[in-house]
Structures are given as structure tokens and as C-alpha cells.
Amino acid sequence: MHFAYVIAGSEATGGAGIQVDLKTFQQLGVYGMGTITCIVSFDPGDNWAHRFVPIDPAVIADQFEAANASQDLTTVKIGMLGTPETIDTVAAALKSKDWRHVVLDPVLICKGQEPGAALSTDNALKEKVLPLATVATPNYFEAQALSGLPSLQTVDHLAEAGRRILDLGPSAVVVKGGIDFPGPDAVDVLVQRAAAGPPSVEVFSVPKIGQARVSGAGCTFAAAITAELAKGASVSSAVRTAKAFVTRGIEHRVSAHTPFDTVWQGA
Ligand code: PXL
Numbered sequence: 220m221h222f223a224y225v226i227a228g229s230e231a232t233g234g235a236g237i238q239v240d241l242k243t244f245q246q247l248g249v250y251g252m253g254t255i256t257c258i259v260s261f262d263p264g265d266n267w268a269h270r271f272v273p274i275d276p277a278v279i280a281d282q283f284e285a286a287n288a289s290q291d292l293t294t295v296k297i298g299m300l301g302t303p304e305t306i307d308t309v310a311a312a313l314k315s316k317d318w319r320h321v322v323l324d325p326v327l328i329c330k331g332q333e334p335g336a337a338l339s340t341d342n343a344l345k346e347k348v349l350p351l352a353t354v355a356t357p358n359y360f361e362a363q364a365l366s367g368l369p370s371l372q373t374v375d376h377l378a379e380a381g382r383r384i385l386d387l388g389p390s391a392v393v394v395k396g397g398i399d400f401p402g403p404d405a406v407d408v409l410v411q412r413a414a415a416g417p418p419s420v421e422v423f424s425v426p427k428i429g430q431a432r433v434s435g436a437g438c439t440f441a442a443a444i445t446a447e448l449a450k451g452a453s454v455s456s457a458v459r460t461a462k463a464f465v466t467r468g469i470e471h472r473v474s475a476h477t478p479f480d481t482v483w484q485g486a
Pocket of ligand 1: 228229237299326438
């Protein structure tokens with residue numbers, strides 16, 4: 220049995236967060252385990268705004284202790300953390316043992332939120348958790364914010380953003396072009412630190428499916444990478460499988476009364 224562990228927020232509609240992570244783990248045949256960092260409840264009476272409640276840091280630490288005492292976990296995904304206190308707690312927990320893989324989805328903003336809503340949280344994530352990641356999966360906006368490159372218009376720009384984010388500490392970065400990247404294709408660029416010489420660059424591209432954002436695509440992608448790494452795949456092969464998995468899930472998207480359709484992990 221392979222085990223995949225996630226530290227992330229709950230999002231009750233099932234379109235994002237730990238609900239998506241656990242569905243993805245199950246679908247890819249790994250035993251899913253999880254620790255909740257915060258609870259997001261959309262407000263249907265206020266244009267689906269995010270109501271956000273952080274979990275007490277001591278309770279996050281308790282969950283981490285329970286999960287890691289019950290299994291010898293080697294592979295973890297980090298999703299939404301939400302506050303500087305949570306980031307301190309999770310960074311300390313991650314550093315308390317060795318990991319083969321730490322996959323970080325650097326959630327700086329959720330769909331529907333304003334950019335830069337919580338700069339202290341974004342900065343803490345960059346300083347304290349990003350350096351612990353073996354694989355980071357920034358989306359277009361997060362890649363701009365983390366790399367400092369204001370305009371990502373070409374595949375070379377995505378690769379350069381990835382190289383700059385590598386300099387912040389992770390061993391590999393997948394920059395996701397998504398809907399915001401110009402052109403007909405959904406392009407992801409994997410940049411990996413090499414033993415010697417410049418970082419390697421690999422491009423994964425499929426035609427975009429529609430022009431609308433789909434909720435849970437980023438969560439599904441990072442969770443699928445995590446599941447594949449837990450099964451022993453290389454980073455490159457994990458990214459390839461995850462891209463195919465999320466593409467299928469977007470093709471079979473589920474509509475909801477929320478402003479965004481959501482990924483169907485069971486497709
Ligand atoms: O999609 C990013 C995300 C991650 N985790 C949780 C969320 C969201 C966006 O809403 O609520 C818990």
C-alpha cells in the first residue's frame with residue numbers, strides 16, 4: 220500500500236481543498252490521509268464570498284502527530300494554509316522529520332478573491348514553506364507574484380519564472396499557464412534543478428478546454444502529482460500523469476450553483 224498525506228483547507232462544496240485532494244488520492248489508488256488547516260465556507264448570500272476560519276495551531280499539530288504516528292509517511296502535499304501562524308506550525312512540523320517529497324500548491328489566492336488580500340501570509344509562505352518543497356505548482360498569477368516577472372506571454376517566460384522560483388529553494392517547479400496564458404493551449408512548464416549545469420526544462424501542453432476557469436484544477440493537479448510520487452514515479456512522470464488526469468477531469472466537469480464548474484476526479 221502507498222500512502223499520500225495532505226495538509227490543506229476544507230472547502231465544503233467539494234470543489235477545492237482537502238475534499239479534492241482525498242478524492243484524487245483515492246482515484247489514483249493511494250491511501251489518503253489528511254490534516255485540516257482552515258475551513259472555507261462560501262457564502263451563497265454574498266456572491267459566494269469566502270468565509271474563512273483558521274484551525275487552532277495546536278489542533279493542526281495534533282492532527283500531524285496522529286497521522287505521522289499511524290504511518291511512516293514520506294510524501295505530503297501542502298495546500299491552503301491561510302495565516303502566518305498556520306504557516307509557522309506547518310513549517311515546524313514539516314521540518315520535524317525527513318520527507319522524500321513535499322509538494323506545495325502555493326495557494327496565494329482562491330478563485331473569486333482579490334490578489335494580495337493577505338500579503339503577510341503570502342510572504343510567510345514564500346519564506347518558510349517554499350524552501351521546504353521538492354515540487355511547487357504555482358499557477359499563472361502565483362508564478363508572477365513569486366518570480367517577480369510581471370508579464371508571462373511565452374513558454375520561455377514561464378520557464379524563466381520557474382527558474383526564478385527555483386532560486387527560492389524548491390527542487391522542482393511546475394508553472395501552470397492555465398486559462399490566463401495566451402494562445403490555444405494549456406501549457407505547464409516543469410523546471411528541475413540538475414545535479415550539474417542549468418535546470419532542466421520540460422513543456423507539457425494540451426489544447427485548452429473552453430475559456431472558463433474550473434474550480435479544483437490546481438488542487439487536483441498537485442494532489443495527483445503527490446499520489447504518483449507516493450507510488451514511486453519520477454517528478455517528470457508524475458507531472459505527465461497528473462496533467463492527463465486533470466485534463467480528463469476538466470473534460471468531465473461538474474456544474475454547480477457556484478460561479479465555477481468543478482473538476483470530476485472520477486472521470
Ligand atoms: O483553489 C484554491 C483553494 C484551496 N483550498 C481551499 C480553498 C481554495 C479556493 O477556494 O477554499 C480550502
